[in-house]
Amino acid sequence: MREALAEAAAAGAAPAEQAGHLETADVPVGAVILDPGGAVLARAHNRREADGDPTAHAEIVAIRAAAQAVGGWRLDGHTLVVTLEPCTMCAGAIALARISRLVYGAADPKAGAVGSLWDVLRDRRLPHRTEVVAGVLAEDCGALLRDFFAQRRHSQPVPHRPTPPDDSGRLSCGGVA
Numbered sequence: 001m002r003e004a005l006a007e008a009a010a011a012g013a014a015p016a017e018q019a020g021h022l023e024t025a026d027v028p029v030g031a032v033i034l035d036p037g038g039a040v041l042a043r044a045h046n047r048r049e050a051d052g053d054p055t056a057h058a059e060i061v062a063i064r065a066a067a068q069a070v071g072g073w074r075l076d077g078h079t080l081v082v083t084l085e086p087c088t089m090c091a092g093a094i095a096l097a098r099i100s101r102l103v104y105g106a107a108d109p110k111a112g113a114v115g116s117l118w119d120v121l122r123d124r125r126l127p128h129r130t131e132v133v134a135g136v137l138a139e140d141c142g143a144l145l146r147d148f149f150a151q152r153r154h155s156q157p158v159p160h161r162p163t164p165p166d167d168s169g170r171l172s173c174g175g176v177a
Contacts, residue, residue, distance in 0.1 A: 001081055001083070001103065001105055001136045001137045001140075001141070002137075003030075003032045003040060003043060003081070004030040004031055004032045004043075004058075004081045004082055004083050004105070005030060005083055005105075005137065005140060005141065005144065006030065007030025007031060007032065007043050007044060007045040007058065007083075008028040008029050008030030008045055008058070008083045008141070008144055009028060009030070009144065010030070010045050011025075011026040011027065011028045011029060011030065011045035011046045011047070011058070012025065012026070012027075012028030012144065012148050025049060025148075025152075026045065026046040026047060026048055026049045026050055027046050027048075027145070027148065028045070028046070028083075028144050028145060028148050029045060029046045029057065029058045029082065029083050029084045029145075030043070030044070030045045030046075030058055030082070030083050031043070031044050031045070031058035031059050031061070031062040031080060031081065031082040031083070032062065032080075032081045032082075033062050033063070033065075033066040033075070033078055033079065033080050033081075033099075034078060034079040034081065035070075035077075035078060036077035036078065038079075041065075041066050041069050041070070041078065042062045042063075042065035042066040042069060043062060043065075044058050044059075044061035044062035044065060045058050045061075046058050046061075047061055055089065057086075057087065057089065057090050058082060058083075059080060059082055059086055059090035059093065059094065060089070060090060060093055062080065062082075063075070063080070063093055063094070063097050063099075066078065066097075067097065073096075073097060074097070074098050075097045075098055075099045075100075076098045076100060077100050078099050078100060078101075079099070079100065079101040079102075079103060080094060080099050080101070080102050080103070081103045081104075081136075082102070082103070082104050082105070083104070083105045083106065083141040083144065083145075084104065084105065084106050084108055084112075084141060084145065085104050085106065085107050085108040085112035085113070085114050085115065085116055085134070086102070086104065086112070086113060086114055087108070087111045087112070087113055088111075088113040088118060088120060090113070091113040091114055091118075091120035091121055092120060094121060094130055095120065095121060095126055095128050095130060096128075098128050099130055100130065100131060101130065101131045101132075101133065102114065102121060102130050102131070102132050102133070103133040103136050104132075104133075104134055104135075104136070104141075105135070105136055105137050105138050105140065105141025105142070106138050106141040106142040106145060107134065107135070107138070114132055114134070115132070115134060
């Protein structure tokens with residue numbers, strides 16, 4: 001998990017963020033894929049903002065790199081270690097790649113698909129089962145995400161809010177009809 005945390009930190013320290021453009025920094029999620037012997041086969045972090053690709057989650061980028069490294073899409077016997085509970089897209093990719101074990105850090109109550117909102121990987125209707133180990137270094141993984149979003153909140157200007165309703169009950173939009 002420490003390797004995945006290092007990858008996550010790399011996403012949070014994207015060149016755009018270093019230049020002061022926090023709105024284009026990637027959310028710090030990191031992933032590492034271990035081969036059946038436990039050696040690191042692939043590593044990745046979120047690249048959605050960097051690549052302009054909505055599918056460039058850390059898990060997807062790592063799965064693609066691992067599949068290329070082994071020369072095929074089947075990753076039986078491999079372990080995916082990721083700092084945040086996978087979303088539905090990533091959980092589906094984990095199942096389709098036949099990854100044997102998932103280890104994740106922080107739960108994702110808003111989008112998690114491995115126990116929080118859904119439990120894709122343990123759905124008995126699917127032909128492949130992935131062993132799931134949750135909560136490994138959860139506090140460290142969660143702290144990285146909390147710090148990233150706290151920094152974003154403090155650096156962005158406050159959005160315009162409409163003026164409260166007048167006596168008619170309608171919102172005033174600053175002179176815009």
